[in-house]
Amino acid sequence: MLVVKSFKVGPLETNCYLIVDKKTQRAAIIDPGGISVELDKKIHSLGEKNVDYILMTHGHFDHIKKATRYKKLTGAKLMIGVNEAEFTKNRRLNLCRIPIEPFEADVLLNNGNIISLGETKIKVINTPGHTVGGxxxxxxxxxxxxxxxxxxxxxxxxxxxxxxxxxxxxxxKILDLSKNYIIYPGHGEPTTLQEEKICILKILKYSF
Ligand SMILES: [Zn+2]
Structure with a gap:
């Protein structure tokens, strides 16, 4: 069973998530675009060394800015999509006004990759469009x-x-998934796949 906690970080109130495989207590951070005192507390109570991965949905600054800080704190591996690798090194791409110290991800992810977090399997799906390697x-x-x-x-x-x-x-690709997933987005409140199917089709009039 996976436990999800969310933390708003940075000026754009990005949702940073801490996910924990309940049985093994192995954890991952998703999109550390800023520092959260609450997140730091959670990580500390869990044990810094229990954080295995820092997962980045894409390379905009508000999702990656504190990735190296959390890597230093935990020793976790940095992971980003293979087509997004340049974003961690390039200010024109990551859109940060104050340059982020360039860094390299430890693992470049491909579509369909499965990441094991304790007993939980995390599947990677490529979703370009917002950025090329998201x-x-x-x-x-x-x-x-x-x-x-x-x-x-x-x-x-x-x-x-x-x-x-x-x-x-x-x-x-997302709306066609068969399960009614709870969607945890990069900004704003959680939603569900079913709600978005109705909403996005209606609002944006996509002709799927
Ligand atoms: Zn973005």
């Missing part, structure tokens, strides 16, 4: 959607490497 993470009943799908809307596709056609395909 990914979503699926584990148990949860889908971590980054800036691809948010409650009642989709992410921007007009930023560097964004692409509307890819965005359409990625949204379709």
């Amino acid at each position: 990914v979503c993470f699926i584990a148990e009943d949860f889908l971590f959607s980054g800036d691809t799908i948010m409650r009642g809307t989709i992410g921007r596709y007009d930023l560097e490497t964004g692409n509307l056609n890819q965005m359409r395909e990625s949204i379709k």
